[in-house]
Amino acid sequence: MDNRFTDIIQLIKQSRTNAIKAVNAELINLYWNIGAYISKKIEQSEWGDSVVTELASFIQTNEPDIKGFSDKNIWRMKQFYETYKDFPKLSPLVREISWTNNLLIFSRCKTNEEMEFYLKLVKQESYSKRELDRQISASFFERTMLGNSKLSPAVRESNNDLSNTFKDSYVFEFLNLPEPHSESDLQHGLVRLMKKFILELGKDFLFIGEEYKLQVGNSDFYIDLLFYHRGLQCLVAFELKADKFKPDHLGQLNFYLEALDRDVRKPNENPSIGVLLCKDKDSEVVEYALGRSLSPTMVSEYKTQLPDKRLLKQKLHELFDNEVKKK
Numbered sequence: 001m002d003n004r005f006t007d008i009i010q011l012i013k014q015s016r017t018n019a020i021k022a023v024n025a026e027l028i029n030l031y032w033n034i035g036a037y038i039s040k041k042i043e044q045s046e047w048g049d050s051v052v053t054e055l056a057s058f059i060q061t062n063e064p065d066i067k068g069f070s071d072k073n074i075w076r077m078k079q080f081y082e083t084y085k086d087f088p089k090l091s092p093l094v095r096e097i098s099w100t101n102n103l104l105i106f107s108r109c110k111t112n113e114e115m116e117f118y119l120k121l122v123k124q125e126s127y128s129k130r131e132l133d134r135q136i137s138a139s140f141f142e143r144t145m146l147g148n149s150k151l152s153p154a155v156r157e158s159n160n161d162l163s164n165t166f167k168d169s170y171v172f173e174f175l176n177l178p179e180p181h182s183e184s185d186l187q188h189g190l191v192r193l194m195k196k197f198i199l200e201l202g203k204d205f206l207f208i209g210e211e212y213k214l215q216v217g218n219s220d221f222y223i224d225l226l227f228y229h230r231g232l233q234c235l236v237a238f239e240l241k242a243d244k245f246k247p248d249h250l251g252q253l254n255f256y257l258e259a260l261d262r263d264v265r266k267p268n269e270n271p272s273i274g275v276l277l278c279k280d281k282d283s284e285v286v287e288y289a290l291g292r293s294l295s296p297t298m299v300s301e302y303k304t305q306l307p308d309k310r311l312l313k314q315k316l317h318e319l320f321d322n323e324v325k326k327k
Contacts (some may be wrong), residue, residue, distance in 0.1 A: 019095075024095075024097075024098060024099075027099060028093065028094060031077045032077075032091075032173040034074065034077045035079070036081045036082030038077070038078045039082055039163065040268075042078075042093065047284040052075055052078070053071045054293070054315070055074060055249055055260070056071035057071075060314070068151055080094075080103075080106060081108075093116070093119040097123055098129075104132050104136065105108035105119060105122075105132075105136075108136050114141045116118060117144070118141065120131065121140075124203075126211065131199055134199070135241070137143065137306055137309075138306055139171075139306075139313075142309070142316050143167045143169050143181060143312065146169075146312070148192075165202065165231070166275065166298055167300060168301070169301045169302065169307070170185075170200055170301075170302045171200060171302070171303050171306060172299055173291060173303070173306050174306065175189040175193065175303050175306050179212070179304075180242070183224075183240045185242070186208060186240050186302075191225075197203070201227070204231045205229055205236065206228050207225075208226040208227060208235075210224065210225055210226075212225075212226040214256065214260070214263070215263075216261045216263075223237045223239070223256050223260075224238055224239050224240045225237075232273070233266060234261075234270050234272055234273055235264065235273070236259075236272070236273050236274075237253065237255050237256050237260060237273070237275070238258060238274075239252065239256070240276070241277065241278040242281070243278070243280070244278060244279065245278040245280070245282065245285065245286060245299055249276055249278070250276065250290075250297060250299075253297055254274070254293070254295040254297065255276040255296070256271075257271075257295050258295075273297070273298075274296065275297070275299075275300055276297065276299045276300070277301070278299065278302070279302065281299055282302045
């Protein structure tokens, strides 16, 4: 390719992106305004519920070239407006994502906090409809909030903004792992389906390699999976355990983090972070094991099936209630 023209190509692509964003924002504004108009008419008893069906029929008859205004979709516009009208913090966000993703969020999320989380996430990660649907089904919000509360003291006290970056549990339903399975099965599956693994982790994670070699003295050591996180600007080492967490697992991971920081980390990068990914864990044992740890590590568990959303919501309510009591 002729390198003289790469800047022009970039300008064209950026202009196209800006145009798509502008069209999307205008479309969302249209749906918002239609929803507001209908909502107010019905609230003031000027229109009855049947008017939406009449409106859809009128549009179809008189403006057949105008698509997307079935009675079902018009009702969604009304619901869309009524969901966000009293929350000025959220209404600007809805204009930055597609209508399809907006539909998923306001129809499936139950709280303002959850809606705000997914609105920001879709904007940040540029999720497709399928990716967003999977994240909601996998209780991404609940797992992230619970994960924030269980970071080790060393991680929590670091200068990095780690909120929403790591989770207490990860879901790998896409692997279709047999039971029982080995650490090798888990590792090879994650590498083979790296795109889906990155979706679960977050798109700021860049995969560096598997069995990443560290040479310390005359011995060789291998990190199961090594990533770089663009936002945190640090290396992230994942160690995989296909059994229940044991405190001595942390010793190996801490050793790897020390070697990474001494021999691999660049001067402009932040200290490396370690994630011990286990098939199961006892939260009290984890808390004790991390209590005096000086390394930025966390212990997460992985699930091979989609989680019970009701159970996670219950745990999250308990967490919020405890936080309120502490205050």
